[in-house]
Amino acid sequence: MAPPPIGEQSAAAVIARFLKARGVRRVYALCGGHVMPIWMRLDAEGIRIVDVRDERAAVYMAHAEAQLTGTLGVALVTAGPGVTNAMTGIANAHVAKAPVLVLSGLPPTPQENRGALQDIVHTELVRSLTRYARTVRHPDLVPQELAEAAARALGEGGEPGPVYLDFPIDTLRADVAVRMQLPEVFAPPAALPAPPHPQAVQAAVDLLWAAKRPLFISGRGARGAGPALCALLEKFGAAYLDTGESKGLVPDDHPSVVAAMRGAVMGQADLVITVGRRLDFQLAFGSPAVFGDAQFLRIADCAAELRDNRRGTVEVLADCGLALQAIVDAAPATVPASDGAWLAGLREQHRQRSAKLEQSMKDARSGNDGRLHPNRVLAALREALPPDAIVVADGGDFLSFARVGLPASTYLDPGSLGCIGVGTPFGIAASLACPGRTVVVATGDGAFGFNAMEIDTAVRQKAPVLIVVANNGSWAIEVRDQQETHGKVVGTQLQFADHAAMARAFHMHGERVEKAEDLDGAIARALAELRAGRPALLDVVVTPEAASSDAKSGLAWVPDLQALAAWDEAERRWRAGA
Template sequence: MTERQDLNTDELSVAAWIARTLKARGVDRIFGLQGGHIQPIWDHAAQLGIRIIDVRDEGAAVHMAHAHSELTGTLGVAMATAGPGVTNCVTGIANASLARAPVLLIGGCTSRPQANMGPLQDIPHVDIMRPVTRYSNTARVPEQVIRELGDAIAHTFGDLSEPGPSYLEVPTDVLRTHVPEHMIPTDWIAPPQTRRVRPETDRVEEAVAAIRSAKRPLVVSGRGARNCGDSIVRFLDTINALYLDTQESRGLVPSDHPSVVGAVRAAAMGQADLVITLGRKLDYQLGFGSPAVFPQARFLRVSDTTGELIDNRRGAPEILAPVDIALDALTDALGNDVGARDGDWLDGLRGKHRERIAKGENNPAPKTGSDGKIHPMAVFEAIKAVADPDYIAVADGGDLLSFARVGLAASTYLDAGAFGCLGVGVPFAVAAALACPDRQVISVNGDGAYGINAMEIDTAVRHGAKAVFIVSNNAAWNIERHDQEFNYGGRVVGTMLRHSDYAAMATALGAYGERVEDPADLADAIKRGLENAPAVIDVVTSQQAVSSDAQKGLGFVPDYQALTAWDDAERKRRELA
């Protein structure tokens, strides 16, 4: 038997310096999957009390770091060994990139003496990661690694570009190299000072003039407006505008605020004459800002990053500043003079919004589909009946996401995002339950999306992540199945699954599992899941319950716009041109 030895005792090795720097930057957990290339960092981090959340797939580790960052406002850190360990992270990093989430991935790579000789798990990680990161580099000089680590972290928070993930790898022989203290300046380790830039006075004056001249103003929030809810409410109360949130900014404004008109989204977008975007890109969810979708609007754009100011439609003006600071400056400058509004338009859309909400409340969603199986909306009705008011909601799926956007009323909400990244539901919820142990976490997943990271239920069990994972088990990739059935001559190919027993799988992994086939049993089952979390509630749902996204053509992928109605409008605009 080989005698036990300790090869990682140098407290001034590069690996030790990395762990100390992460600790100093407030990192209290790392999500990852072990491997020899990263073992020196892994070990030193654990010795310093940084919690290691070991997962079953590296991609899930990145998703967890992403969710941790979103919920805590801090750096999310993932770690993966060389070769397939790093390449398994590409999808998660790409998702964090589109979400502009501050995530740091530390990867392993071969030792310098073995480079370019065909060593184990050697592949150009840096080149692979570069298109989906803000920073991607190999740190080869031992005494410079901590400086480069600081650069990577700075990029994640958008200090040198827009926020988003960074990738840094360090050869294993460099990790073991001794670097004396006098070679590491203390400012490389200490957290940087927070910078809060005030908006330019001229831009504020231009924005005030635009707001005063508007008759039908509409405010739309996004990622860059997170944590700015109080400022947004004060601004809305002042300017008398309508308001729409988006998936990435749910819960900033109370749903009963008079400006909220989510139930008449299309009309608000189509009739507004001034659209004020707050930290929001004009991506496919907002019709790319096209005149076909916003035929009467000029744009006023506010963000702390240029990427959310200049995409697709330019603002007049554009204000580069933190959203809360910019809104407070605008509110103060407007005072009591906000200009004249089209009261009929405001009151009319507010009234229609309230009517539709009331209609939905007075006419509960069907309990079953035409095939007698549970309707997905019944799941959300049951959640509403048993969940705490401040629960954290996670939604994952294609077809199911359309139902979830309407049915999940939580103020804290995460989903597959602009990347449409299926598979985030389980890892996001695991990270949420660990980051917020005093709050209920409920993850609702389509069965297809759930299968991508279902093994992370094991991670939830091992680390005590007390989330409830609800699976809408309709035995299909249903938005694609519907597309095939109605747009491809009824040829349904490769989109059917099975009503697999996900509750039994959960039980085998050590979690609580329960299958539900009667909608009357849903609320009690979810309640038992909350009491025995981590838990999987496997709900046999109907394929015949067609989502609004399927009906609007999202699965079909029209030529110009994501939805067929917008695509038709875009075609008409082009024909006129």
């Protein structure tokens, strides 16, 4: 006997109406019987289903949409392997604090714990990776659980991040009592961002006003606070470093930007101000071995980005935008103590290094094997991309080149989890969430392979994204480490596969580029495809001989105390009192 139709008061229908009321326009999903009631009601409500080829990619796409729009990203995955496949995406969103709602289903309640198809306790698997994980077994509880999960995901009263709900399929088919569908559950919350405490603001102003060499470092929590941050940099004559979490927040031509002098400024600053950014391995855990005797001012909207590894002399727990603006407003009209000559000198050296890098990228010579240098590829992209392009960088070795060589006003990458393979899914979601903007994915061939099948999704969804695969036929960082450390290469070489042929097999524009003189034309043709609303892929063969900064840093062999070899040596000396 066929199941009854999914009614308009069913739990599945309530889920769809809730998402629509909360402004969700797309749900990234892979179909399955245990979520089919939600699937069909989403369609009935006019919510677009972006159907993917792997659940991991669905969560990556929801993550990218959340990060780019500041709203709730939603992924729908089926039970059992659907959830286990999704867990890497959930883990990445967990580390990145991305507000993602993951929905799934379960076998009918009468079959629970009896060996039903795909019968597994999902919540025990995902609880450590989520802000909230619940199984909802009664239809009348669906509205309140959705509201609570959404609030937790968005960080209302706590740390933002992924949340998870699943529902037995008989619950999804059952009706929710009309009286339980309270209107306030469906209305977007009027939660106000947390303001800073006046005493904390004044303490921050006093600390900043006395600093001679202040350095701001921004992260996730600073997104959306660009104008206030720029005003603060100018007010206090401070230096500025971005990170992958907030790249593009402050324009490259701003007089505080000294990205090319990262190592020097981290060691010279007497006050380090973190704005919504953890002091993780990418910032040497805030160690005095790298930052010297600098004091710290920590500003964050959640505790995980406020007190980790290094406590601040002053700590401000508040919405980062409100905190930055409050500090600007409270600053006195007198001249701060900051050393203008120090910043000017750093800025000039930054400009010189940046210009030298840009020229060296254009002049980068091919390897002894005749294959292109990765920087030559990035130089051609720099010339062709519009200023407002969204750049997604992915991989290990090639990410190291792209992170430095490819500027962007909006930027996404694998983040501090090092979750390579996000590039193609992130790019697809970016092209759908930000129509009218050029989206380019710069990825290594190894990273591309994780979710290469999603080019099928790009074609079917008419997602105009340009995927540039730097094809060096290897896991290049590991190859170099094996060669130099162990004298032998084992299991780290790939084929110089024809990824363009794969793209064409999926009816996608694909070109293989092997010569420098063919780069510009290939990029121009690919961008023309994007303007026509179609995706494109360029498979650019590059030399594995080129050594990225990460390949030289010791990142592959994983030092004991710090992520980079130079920092590890400094840490050892500092701990020994040398």
